Amino acid sequence: MRTGDLDEARHRVGQKFCDHRLDITQRHSGLAVRHNHVAGQYSSINYLHYGADVTIDPGMLGSFYLLQIPLSGHANIRHRGDDILANATSATLLNPDRETTMRWSSDCRKLLLQIDRDHLETAAQQLIGTELPGPIRFASHVDLHSKGGRRIRQMVWACAQAAEAGLLFKGPLRGSDIRVEQELALALLTDIPSNISHIIDRADHGSLPKRIRAAVDYIHENLSNPIQLVDIATHAGMNIRTLQKGFRRTFGQSPMQVLRNTRLDAAHYQLMAHREKPDVTTAAFSNGFSHLGRFARDYKARFGHLPSETGRGQHPG
Template sequence: MIHPLHQTYFSNYSVLRTSDLEEARTRVSQKFCDHRLDLADRTARLSVAHNAVRGTHLSVNYLSYGAEVMVDPGYLGAFYLFQIPLSGKALIRHRGDEITAHARAGTLLNPDRPTRLHWDAECSQLLFQIDRTHLETVASALTGAPLPGPVRFDMSVDFSTSNGQKIHRSFMACAKAVERGVLFQRPLSSLDAQVEFDLVQTLLTQQNSNISHIITRADTAARPRDIRRALDYMHAKLGEPITITDIAQAADVNIRTLQKSFRQTLGLTPMQVLRNARLDTAHYLLMARCNTPSVSDTAYSTGFSHLGRFSSYYRGRFGHRPSEGPQP
């Protein structure tokens, strides 16, 4: 059972602290979209706390109004909004449906359907704002074909179900990594891009939508030669910032098929196989008896843009830091 979490996230990334209603509406609109904001009780005192961290295709937000408010954004337009309540409750009306969101039930709002929200005074939420174009790009990669139309999810995300728990774990892990300063730090890295892709893939594969059946139908097994094409492409591009989408295109299969086939055949994801190949190449270069490159040059030449992560991965695979020789 998931209990309400009262932690304030991303305090080091404060966007807004205000008790002024109009300032709250204007500043929050700048981060999300234009909307109407009203106090349920005009004598109540507003106490807005908004913190936010931006990646490339999504932003992670903590938001609390500190008073009972009604929010009417109409159509979100350019983004999907996944909401995880940390405390309190919110009544959500969306696409003709109405639910009460709380710590055991989140909501996923579609950009092309009108929305109205009523937050109680204790409500605080994590809000994941996902660019519509990015989600559609990931969806096309999973299905292996152009989308027949807009992707529309069921609004309610039940965190007591198996699929809902997977979604909750993935997004909370992202929030905690941002909180620790591990994700979405400038400059952004390939890890940040992979996390953004993985989060959207989790929504598309675990939350029911109008394309769930298409994703399931595309979920077929790759042939051995497709896996070989993927591996050949990886080894040819070890030093370049390639993505899972690039690998799937090189193998001429959709991403979901590629991932399943790698797990079944190799017991690893394609990106884990790529990372191991890069680490093995780095190890070979650093163990050279002469003209050994520096650790930083080796990391960059084998596709690692973050030296700290490179050192951690290297030690995990070989049992010692890249600056050390193998231990006796």
Template sequence: MHAEAGSPPAVPLSSHVLFQSDDLDCARERVAQKFCRHRLDIIGDKRFFRAAHHHLPGDMISLNYISYGADVLIDPGELTDFYLIQMPVAGSATIRNGHKEFLTDRSTASILNADLATRMRWWQGCAQILIQIRKAPFLDFAERVLDRELPGPVIFDPLVDFSRPQMQSWRGFANGLFYSAEALANAPRGAEIHMAFNEQRLMEIFLREQPNNMSLFMDGEAKGPSPRHLRRADEYIREHAAMPISLLDIADAAGVNARTLQLAYKSTYGVSPMQALQRERLKRVRFELLASGGRANVTETAMKWGFAHLGRFAGDYRRAFGELPRETARRAAD
């Protein structure tokens, strides 16, 4: 394997070797100890099989390097307790997570969602660096980043496209973590804190830039710190979006008069408090339609979130998201 600019070392995490083995059963069990139980079968010529796993634990994430040498089939089903970002540094792999199947190589990576079934084929010569993300602390972290209670688990688009400038930048940051990990064995005290800060920054960027079902809640965020009364109003809207609340209700919850609240929303978000409430309701409808897999009834979902005039709702929804709600529901079913 040859090092390239912006790539991790030729053999990533070489100071953190967990095991090397040419025994299939040994490799399966040792990898399962760090990840989860899974099916691992050699496809084709067994002479090329030589498993290696390098591993460095962190707080929310762990850094890993895995290669099998041979062509292998890997079937863990649902990962359940963790997400897994996989970036080939050599060769390629065919990934299926949920209903989406695609090929990964140096230009395309994958993020395996914890709640979707996974099945993979790592082709002969494939070697990958992997970032394992513990689900529970990550979801807690996501709530702090989004400043809201999550309406469900985070589901990423499993295909990570490194032709996008945002993800090229993220990959450079991720590779930097693998480089710096080589020095952690002899690092001074305090290196763990620096590592924890970097992993939080890594995951914040990934959450913001990799398409996922929470991306719609990041639109319209305030730039910089917001006044306390505005934060209280935002929280009240999020918690009571399904209820018939008024401008005065929001102002009372914020602790200011209606005029002050209107001016604060206009200067910070460019909309009125009631427009912000409608935008929140539209996002909740869209989230539920996408999460339902096509099973949600558009009319019932719209009325649940306070839209009694369905024709006007459909027009507002299309202006906000570029498609009709029935088209969202149909796409979610595919």
């Protein structure tokens, strides 16, 4: 989106985020708004520049978290009672249930990561293995020189570059998109301090062994291909028996069960899409299912409804 009109900027940016108040600080200054936006099912990557000193009042975001990484210029952010100067070394993370006011300088350009609140809470519950004690609230200030800050900045920047190259959130949603959205949510939870950081630290979830990770990577990269157990074992550099034991120990499932469930999750993700939603046959075949009857049976067993019923009132995820 490109515009110099204040009302259009307020309306169109609001469509992607939420209703907000937008005002030009210097009455006679001209806007030169540029907003690039690409979205998956639960998150979006954005570039935003107003081209003038502006004040922004979104109130409470409500349904999403918003990580704002300045690329140039600065912004004064008030959130959760904190006053933060955001610049090249300091990002901000806005929580959905706390009010925010912002003042952006005319040369302020930001990279924004928006993540759905329910999706993040689901990822957190899976990470800690139990129900959350309450809403997740992150520290508002993100030090981009810290280990976690550097890592999250690099990850969001890599996602923006992938989106520019047409490799992320482009066309029908794919298994690779699912994985990126999962990793973005986990990165926020593990790299940025929050009120559940101590619970995450106590949860004994060490990183996957290198060869098991290689096997999982191979599965995600080949959802549409007719792969067999021996293919997974060969790619991971393991014999079949060791692979099976490793998956049982790590996931409580066989490698082929993990493959099937990952394919089902990818198909479900695509069928829940709000845009460019595939038909059931396409979702099945694009994720490695060649038998539609078996696909429907396994899908219903995993999600409680048939593929053709997906999206009729179900909550995403």
